[in-house]
Amino acid sequence: MPFDIDVIYLIYILVALAAIFAIEAAYLIISRRVTYKQRANSRLQGFDGSEDGEQILVELRRQRGLSKDGRFVLPILSLNRLVLQSGLRIGMARLIALCLIIAAATFAIIAYYLKFGMLLGALGAIMTGAVFPFLVLYIVRAARRYKFSSQLPDAIDIIVRSLRAGHPVPVALGMVGREMADPVGSEFGMALDELTYGLDLEETMKNMFHRVEQEDLGLLVTAVSLQHSTGGNLSEVLSNLSRIIRARFKMRRKVRALSAEGRVSAYGLSALPAIVFVTLSVIAPEYYGDIWDEPITVPLLIGIVCWAMVGMAVMYKMVNFKF
DSSP: OOSOOOHHHHHHHHHHHHHHHHHHHHHHHHHTTOOHHHHHOTTGGGOSSSSOHHHHHHHHHHHTTBOTTSOBSSSOHHHHHHHHHHOOTTOHHHHHHHHHHHHHHHHHIIIIISOOOHHHHHHHHHIIIIIHHHHHHHHHHHHHHHHHHHHHHHHHHHHHHHHHTTOOHHHHHHHHHHHSOTTHHHHHHHHHHHHHTTOOHHHHHHHHHHHHOOHHHHHHHHHHHHHHHHOOOHHHHHHHHHHHHHHHHHHHHHHHHHTHHHHHHHHHHHHHHHHHHHHHHHHOGGGTTTTTTSTTHHHHHHHHHHHHHHHHHHHHHHHOOOO
C-alpha cells in the first residue's frame, strides 16, 4: 500500500463520521417540528402568556449584554458592542466564564499533557481564551449584518404598505416585528417595545442602529428621524430607499461572486501550514521530534505564527471590499 495507515485511526475516523451524521439526522428531525411562531423570531417566543412585554424587553436586553434600561454593563465599550451586535444571547457573565474555561483547558493540555512548556501553554491559553472567542464573535456579527441587509428591503416594504394603509409609524414597526424572522424581526420588535414603554421615535431608531450598526439601516434611521422632526411623505421616501438598498445588496453579491476565487485561495493558503503540521505529526511523529528540545524552537515558532497572521490579514484585506 502507498500509505500505511493504522487501522485504529481508520476506526476513529469512521466513528467520528457516524457521530456527525447521527447528530445531523437528529437535528433535521427536530427542526421539522418547530412551529411557525418559534421560527419567526426570538422576541415572539417570549409571548407565552406568562410575562408582559416589558419583562420580555428587559430579558432580551440582559441576554444581549445590556442592563435592564438598555445601558452597557461593562466599561469596555468595544467588547459590549461586539457581544450586542453579534446577536448571541449568551450574556456577559457567561461569555467571560467561557473564555476562562477555554483558556484554562488549553493551558493544561499544552503545558502538562503535551509537555510543551509553560510559555507555549500561556501563549496557547491567550490565543484560545481571548483571541478565538472574539474572532468567533466577529464572524457571527458579520454574518448577522449580512442577513439583516438581505431582509431590510422586505421590512421597509412592509412599513411602506402599512403607512399607505393609514397606520402610524409604531404600528408599521410592530408589523415588521411580527412578520419578519430574525434578526430583523427581533430588532424591530424591541424598537416597538421601547416605543411602548416611554422612548420617543428618534431615540428608539438610534438604539436599533447601535444594536446592529449596519450601514443601510442608518439610511432608514435618518429618513424616519427627519420625517418625525420635519414631516413629509415618509412612504414615498422609504419606497425609494427600498429600491436603493436592493441595488446596493445586488452589487455586494456581485462583488462577492467576482472575488470568490481569491477568498477561497486565501482560506486554503491560511489553513495549509496547520494542515501540513498536523498531518506530519500524525503520520510521522519523529519528523519534528528532534527539534523540540532546541532553545531556538519556541521563538522560531512564535515568529512563524505571527508572520502567518500578518499574511492572513493582508490576504483578508485584498479579498474584502467596502463600498
